[in-house]
Amino acid sequence: MIAEFGLAALWLAAALSVLQLALSAFGLTGGRDALMAPVRSVAVVQGALTMLAFAALIALFVRVDLSVALVAANDHSQKPLLYRFAGTWGNHEGSMLLWVAVLGLAGAAVALLERRLPERTLVATLGAQAFIAIGFFAFLLFASNPFARLDPAPAEGLGLNPLLQDPGLAFHPPTLYFGYVGLSVAFSFAVGALVTRDVGPVFARAMRPWVLGAWIFLTLGITAGSYWAYYELGWGGWWFWDPVENASLMPWLAATALLHSVTVLATRDGLRAWTIMLAVVAFSMSMVGTFLVRSGILTSVHAFAVDPTRGGFILALLAIYIGGALALFALRVGTVREGQRFDAVSREGALVANNLLLSAILGVVLIGTLYPLAVEGLTGGKLSVGPPYFNAAAGPLALILVAMMGAGPLVRWRRDDGVAVLKRMALPILIAVVAFAAVWLRAPGIGVLPLLGLTVAAGAAVASVAPLWKRKLWRTPLFTYGMVVAHLGIAVALAGMASEAAFTQETLVAARPGETHRVGPWALRFDGVEPIAGENWTAIEGTLTVRRGDDAGYVMRPQARAFSAPPTETSEAAIRTVLDGQLYVVLGKADEQGRWQLRLWWKPYVTLIWLGGGLVALGGLLSLVGRVLRERRSRLVEQYA
Amino acid sequence: MRFFVAFALTMAPVMAAAQSGVPPAALSDTQLPDPAAEARATALMQTLRCLVCQGQSIADSDADMAGDMRALVRRRIAAGERPEDIRAWLVQRYGDWVTYDPPLNAVTWPLWALPVLLLVIGAFVARGSFRRRGRGA
Numbered sequence: 001m002i003a004e005f006g007l008a009a010l011w012l013a014a015a016l017s018v019l020q021l022a023l024s025a026f027g028l029t030g031g032r033d034a035l036m037a038p039v040r041s042v043a044v045v046q047g048a049l050t051m052l053a054f055a056a057l058i059a060l061f062v063r064v065d066l067s068v069a070l071v072a073a074n075d076h077s078q079k080p081l082l083y084r085f086a087g088t089w090g091n092h093e094g095s096m097l098l099w100v101a102v103l104g105l106a107g108a109a110v111a112l113l114e115r116r117l118p119e120r121t122l123v124a125t126l127g128a129q130a131f132i133a134i135g136f137f138a139f140l141l142f143a144s145n146p147f148a149r150l151d152p153a154p155a156e157g158l159g160l161n162p163l164l165q166d167p168g169l170a171f172h173p174p175t176l177y178f179g180y181v182g183l184s185v186a187f188s189f190a191v192g193a194l195v196t197r198d199v200g201p202v203f204a205r206a207m208r209p210w211v212l213g214a215w216i217f218l219t220l221g222i223t224a225g226s227y228w229a230y231y232e233l234g235w236g237g238w239w240f241w242d243p244v245e246n247a248s249l250m251p252w253l254a255a256t257a258l259l260h261s262v263t264v265l266a267t268r269d270g271l272r273a274w275t276i277m278l279a280v281v282a283f284s285m286s287m288v289g290t291f292l293v294r295s296g297i298l299t300s301v302h303a304f305a306v307d308p309t310r311g312g313f314i315l316a317l318l319a320i321y322i323g324g325a326l327a328l329f330a331l332r333v334g335t336v337r338e339g340q341r342f343d344a345v346s347r348e349g350a351l352v353a354n355n356l357l358l359s360a361i362l363g364v365v366l367i368g369t370l371y372p373l374a375v376e377g378l379t380g381g382k383l384s385v386g387p388p389y390f391n392a393a394a395g396p397l398a399l400i401l402v403a404m405m406g407a408g409p410l411v412r413w414r415r416d417d418g419v420a421v422l423k424r425m426a427l428p429i430l431i432a433v434v435a436f437a438a439v440w441l442r443a444p445g446i447g448v449l450p451l452l453g454l455t456v457a458a459g460a461a462v463a464s465v466a467p468l469w470k471r472k473l474w475r476t477p478l479f480t481y482g483m484v485v486a487h488l489g490i491a492v493a494l495a496g497m498a499s500e501a502a503f504t505q506e507t508l509v510a511a512r513p514g515e516t517h518r519v520g521p522w523a524l525r526f527d528g529v530e531p532i533a534g535e536n537w538t539a540i541e542g543t544l545t546v547r548r549g550d551d552a553g554y555v556m557r558p559q560a561r562a563f564s565a566p567p568t569e570t571s572e573a574a575i576r577t578v579l580d581g582q583l584y585v586v587l588g589k590a591d592e593q594g595r596w597q598l599r600l601w602w603k604p605y606v607t608l609i610w611l612g613g614g615l616v617a618l619g620g621l622l623s624l625v626g627r628v629l630r631e632r633r634s635r636l637v638e639q640y641a
Numbered sequence: 642m643r644f645f646v647a648f649a650l651t652m653a654p655v656m657a658a659a660q661s662g663v664p665p666a667a668l669s670d671t672q673l674p675d676p677a678a679e680a681r682a683t684a685l686m687q688t689l690r691c692l693v694c695q696g697q698s699i700a701d702s703d704a705d706m707a708g709d710m711r712a713l714v715r716r717r718i719a720a721g722e723r724p725e726d727i728r729a730w731l732v733q734r735y736g737d738w739v740t741y742d743p744p745l746n747a748v749t750w751p752l753w754a755l756p757v758l759l760l761v762i763g764a765f766v767a768r769g770s771f772r773r774r775g776r777g778a
Contacts, residue, residue: 233701234703235700235701235702236701237701240696240697240698242696243696244696270770271770274770339770341770341771342770342771343771344771348770349771352767352770352771353767355767356760356763356764356767359759359763360756360759360760360763363755363756363759364756367751367752367755367756368752371749371751371752375748379748381736381737381748382736382737382738383736383737383738383743383748383749384690384737384738384739384740384741384743385741385743385752386688386690386698386741386742387687387688387698387741388688388741388742389741389742389743389752393753393756397756506672506683507672508670508671508672509671509672510670510671569703571703588670597670599670
């Protein structure tokens with residue numbers, strides 16, 4: 001019954017999205033306001049129904065209802081509750097339903113919360129949101145029905161990929177999807193504003209909180225995903241430039257650019273067309289990411305579906321939405337009045353440079369990710385584009401960007417003097433030079449990118465807190481703190497990346513029990529192994545006593561796990577976090593002589609990468625809260641004035 | 642004594658490799674005794690694709706074939722071969738698919754040209770939004 005209920009809710013929601021589109025389209029073109037009146041309510045009910053459908057699927061997974069094909073293929077009665085629950089979206093259909101549920105939720109949230117936009121633009125926005133939803137409802141109902149029954153029901157499910165059986169699965173995909181799909185709101189806002197020819201500061205101030213919200217989730221999702229890959233895959237890498245990772249990075253880059261250009265539009269009424277363009281691009285990148293991951297065009301841990309009809313379907317949706325939005329943009333961009341112009345040396349100029357660099361990095365990532373597919377499609381030849389290309393092409397751009405990030409907030413709006421800006425930058429530049437010299441002297445063999453990375457990070461960290469200098473701290477608005485914290489987070493993350501790249505030490509040994517091996521400042525005594533069992537796995541667990549200098553010693557227990565359903569082996573790294581880095585220990589296989597393979601890494605300051613990511617998200621949150629509070633206060637003032 | 646054991650353990654695979662043509666599996670997961678050679682080997686391994694994996698380099702894959710390729714890289718580096726020659730040899734054998742560092746040729750040049758082009762176009766477009774200095778506020 002639950003499955004039929006879920007399917008019915010999904011069909012109803014799909015029907016309502018058609019209604020939502022029709023009402024807003026006819027209401028806007030016919031000028032009949034009565035038609036537009038119910039659009040908000042329809043959007044809310046549509047969102048609620050999609051959430052209900054998703055809740056139904058969760059219930060099926062938690063109860064392990066094996067008469068549903070999707071549950072039988074991905075669930076298992078012996079799985080712990082958390083993974084029965086999170087396993088709902090650890091597969092193609094479930095994750096697409098999550099996608100649509102978040103889309104519905106976003107539409108409902110706009111309908112309920114948005115009070116700033118003129119009514120016509122809001123209706124156009126909700127119409128655009130419904131237009132997106134229709135396509136993805138069709139995809140779910142016709143090509144990826146999550147509620148299809150299986151008759152006869154099998155006695156046991158096939159289980160979930162053990163690599164995904166980790167608390168990360170409960171957190172990472174939903175967070176990322178809130179970010180991905182949250183950007184649909186920016187897209188719909190842009191389409192709505194193009195339809196009603198209403199691009200200006202009011203529109204920008206209305207759009208900004210939604211972009212910020214999506215961007216916070218994206219930042220969190222990427223940071224969490226990076227840490228998840230780092231500890232789960234067992235090789236100590238935190239970013240592989242894998243197409244699936246790039247798929248999440250591209251919307252983030254576009255959203256970051258949008259966040260900054262929308263500020264120019266809100267504050268100075270500049271960059272109108274460009275901001276609209278970025279809003280379209282940002283959600284397009286989300287859809288491209290969904291296409292890359294969901295179509296199975298890349299074979300990777302994330303591409304659960306290898307099914308060309310689905311790929312074709314998503315590709316068609318992609319063409320319709322991106323093509324349609326770009327066509328609308330091309331038709332209407334002439335009617336978007338040119339925004340205010342400004343001097344090259346000005347806050348606006350710095351933000352344009354930010355946008356230019358972010359777009360260039362986005363271009364590099366997009367080209368590098370799609371190029372192998374294009375070459376294979378056109379010539380049949382297979383080639384790989386990986387870290388050497390991305391680091392060489394995007395690395396220098398990113399360094400310039402972070403340096404600009406430090407300087408940007410110290411430049412005045414409208415026009416400023418280059419020499420004066422340099423004077424304000426004196427301390428950060430001095431710190432950067434000192435950092436450069438210190439690193440160079442202590443680690444002469446360091447690579448160019450890590451060296452410059454540490455240099456820029458040091459300067460940008462100081463520069464990013466400089467906007468608070470000589471200000472009354474308690475009177476500084478919350479969103480200024482948000483900017484400071486987010487920028488500081490970028491500098492911190494960069495320092496972590498550079499340090500990891502430059503100073504990681506590795507020891508690979510075949511060890512007998514009782515032996516001591518060294519990595520970096522650590523001495524690790526391998527005490528032996530013993531078998532243990534978990535809820536749905538068995539493992540060999542190694543015991544190592546690790547010491548640094550004369551400390552008391554600390555026990556680390558890496559595991560080599562074997563799962564039965566489906567039969568898979570994974571390694572659970574043991575990680576010891578200390579103030580200045582992480583010690584990462586992996587237990588491998590035994591050889592014929594009874595020695596155990598150990599992989600040991602000492603990664604100085606690697607934790608800064610995720611600490612920085614967390615700071616960036618926190619900065620976004622402070623900024624969002626600050627904007628919303630100020631908004632509320634000004635609305636109260638309007639009411640009582 | 643401990644030092645001797647450690648020394649023997651690290652040298653054993655190299656010596657064994659020198660004796661037989663078949664790489665012993667141990668070299669896939671043990672480092673070369675010379676840190677400089679090991680650093681060259683690691684740098685190369687991180688840019689070679691594991692052919693049976695899904696988007697992993699041979700430096701971070703549990704697959705047997707990745708292990709064999711790591712052993713091969715270490716053995717050749719230990720024998721004094723240059724990393725780029727080893728890469729070229731592998732590309733000749735397995736095609737461009739094996740290297741994450743795409744070679745610059747007729748097919749791949751846009752990969753490097755497009756980002757530069759993007760920047761130039763972007764800078765040109767951005768210039769349009771700037772006011773010329775001296776023309777007043």
